[in-house]
Amino acid sequence: MTSLTECNCLQGDEPEHWRYVLCSIRQEISREEAALKELRTVESGQRKRSRLTDWITRKWKRRTGAPSTHVTTWSKEDVANWLTSLGLSQYASQFKANDIRGHELIHLERADMKDLGVLKIGHAKRLQSAIAELREKDMELRRESRRSGRKGASLSVERAPVETAPELPSLSSI
Structure with missing residues (x-):
């Protein structure tokens, strides 16, 4: 509960200050709403991404x-x-x-x-x-x-030639 002196003190503040306070509260609320929405989609197993x-x-x-x-x-x-x-x-x-x-x-x-x-x-x-x-x-x-x-292997001097098996034809060439 706020005291009477706090209320009197608040009345003397400038409108700009209150705009700032309201704006920051709105931003915080929107962040919280986004976090809740994300939590709900994660909990339900849905993902909303492109x-x-x-x-x-x-x-x-x-x-x-x-x-x-x-x-x-x-x-x-x-x-x-x-x-x-x-x-x-x-x-x-x-x-x-x-x-x-x-x-x-x-x-x-x-x-x-x-x-x-x-x-x-x-x-x-x-x-x-x-x-x-x-x-x-x-x-x-x-x-x-x-x-x-x-x-x-090409760098070694004493390498014997390797025999390779002939390549079998592919199924597409038959």
Whole structure:
């Protein structure tokens, strides 16, 4: 409860001061409303973000969420962290329980995903797309390591020629 002297003191203040006070109160209220709105959307599981923001976030997380360079060396924990980075953390425990490591991950097919409990089509598509990116990245890393291996080999003086098997034709060329 305010005292009489406080009330008298407040009456002598300038209108500018009160405008400032009211403005700061309005700003604080709007911040609180925004925080409450955000809390409600997080609690209900809904996220209100633009498609561009979602896409950028996914791309950034895929690049930074990868535990190591070679997917085939990932552990169960690495796979679980990767799933979390994709926003699919609800499947992490099922992947762990089924001992899905990096090598198994890049060979997963749609039927395997159903067996692992990935029943939502959107989640399956997101997972398939991300796995395809991992396969592509793994192939690039293998090519780079072969190239760097060849460069190092060309520097050695006493290297015997290596015989390579002839390349088989692809299915598309038949």
